[in-house]
Amino acid sequence: MMTDAADRTKPTVLVVDDEAGPRDALKVILRPFFNIRSADNAQAALDILNEQPVDLITLDQKLPDRQGIDLLQDIKHDHADIEVIIITGYGSLKSAMEGIRHGAAGYLLKPFNVTELITLINQTLDKKRRLDFIREFLHSSSALWGNEQDSARAWEAFRNGYAAIGNPSHEESPAGEDTRDWLPLLSDLLEAKDRQLLNHSSRVSFYATLVANRLNLTAAEQKSLAMGAFLHDLGKTSLPAYRFADDQILPSGEAASCREHPDIGARMILPLGLPAEVGQIVSYHHERWDGKGYPHGLQGEGIPFLARIVCIAQAFDHLTAETPGRSPLPIDDAVRYIAGQAHSQFDPQLAALFTQVITECKASLPAMAIATAPSRVSEP
Incomplete structure (x- = not known):
């Protein structure tokens, strides 16, 4: 017994x-x-x-x-x-x-060797416990994307429960003191919803960072761009049956699983104390240069600059991502699409810079993009 x-x-x-x-x-x-x-x-x-x-x-x-x-x-x-x-x-x-x-x-x-095998299995099972906790939390509570007061309480309960399981973020610190403190939880949150969503978010942050290296951005702006690009689809974690592979690709090249996800994501991160630019990216990454985007119909330079970068980066990844059931465009075709949508979907100057950067990096781009996703289980 x-x-x-x-x-x-x-x-x-x-x-x-x-x-x-x-x-x-x-x-x-x-x-x-x-x-x-x-x-x-x-x-x-x-x-x-x-x-x-x-x-x-x-x-x-x-x-x-x-x-x-x-x-x-x-x-x-x-x-x-x-x-x-x-x-x-x-x-x-x-x-x-x-x-x-x-x-x-x-x-x-x-x-x-046996030690290596047992260690990796135990690390992976620790990760599974974290992801299972997140899935259950998402299933049982919608407060993370509720009003700001309810969301703040939900995030506190969420983070405390996550910490009690054991997670890679080690030290407790006040929300917003250092955005890196939130990264392990936010990364696991994306993965718990869909591993492909995490990979997409990582690649979009990578593509946005490639462009940022050619721009005269401050260190704070570069940090906000990388974080905002990584969290741009956070609102999709609120969708009960979301799968990245099922995201419908519209003729405009945009994914359209939920037109409310930018607003939902922006509400979700309000209690986290992240820079305002991060929230702007999450809110406005589906706005279009011609004013026909969503959710607010902003136009031209009325769209925050960093959000315009992420708009291009996320569209490029949706066009080129290799996911089950979807045939990706070759990089050259995706570059031509981005260039063709300048003045309509995209900021024309940023579209020109993006296509230049991607063309220059094309030979090593797939390997570099894949490298943005985790390859081994991290030490807890």
């Missing part, structure tokens, strides 16, 4: 590997710490996931009935709360990095 009770408190790990030797070795290593299930092909793994709860999967990339990356995409689509660690040989490192983009929490290169 004692053993059964202890087993019920252990996380469950599913080992997916078509080779009996490595599969059995992982089972022997992990069994003292976790409840273990195993599968030797993709279909068997899916059957287990549909029949019983699983916390984490170790996934080999080569399976007899399909590629591991394809199975990973199915898992993250239908079981987004299950974390996946890719086990790979050095020759497949590029595929492992591709897996990170599609939602894997981390990877291990063969051969690995």
Whole structure:
């Protein structure tokens, strides 16, 4: 009875590997710490996931009935709360990095030692506990995007609960004292809603920063631009069934899952004490140069300057992002689209600068953009 009770408190790990030797070795290593299930092909793994709860999967990339990356995409689509660690040989490192983009929490290169394996699994399970807490909080409370007073109380409860679980932000400090104090929670908040939303937000911040390097911005403006670009879609965390891959792309090149998300996001960050420029970016990143944008119909230089940069960066990423079920535009075509929308959708001077920067960086752009997403689980 004692053993059964202890087993019920252990996380469950599913080992997916078509080779009996490595599969059995992982089972022997992990069994003292976790409840273990195993599968030797993709279909068997899916059957287990549909029949019983699983916390984490170790996934080999080569399976007899399909590629591991394809199975990973199915898992993250239908079981987004299950974390996946890719086990790979050095020759497949590029595929492992591709897996990170599609939602894997981390990877291990063969051969690995037992300590490295257990450490990564425990770090990933710690992360899962944080994300599960956030998902439940979002499900049970809408106060984060309510009025300012309710939102401030909700953020306090949210941050205290997050800290009680254990998170990478280490020290407590008053809201707004240092925006870096909010980054671990805000990053996890985006990921808890949709890993692809986090990746999109990271890439948009990266593209905006590329442009900022060519502009005469102060250090404070550059910091606000990077933060605002990262949080521009924060309001989408309020949508119950949001998926980044399902964001409809309009003929204008803009995503249109919720035209209210800029206002919702701006309300959400009010209690955080972030610079005003961050809130402006969140509020106005879908305004258009010709005044036909939303939610306020601002026009031309009436749109805050930093928001105009993020408007271009987020549109470019929606056009070029590789996500399940969506065919991205080649970079050259996306650049032509941005240039063609100068004077209508985009600030013409910023559009010209953006296309110049992207064209100059084109050869290394995909690798640099991918590098903005987390590749391994961070030390807690």
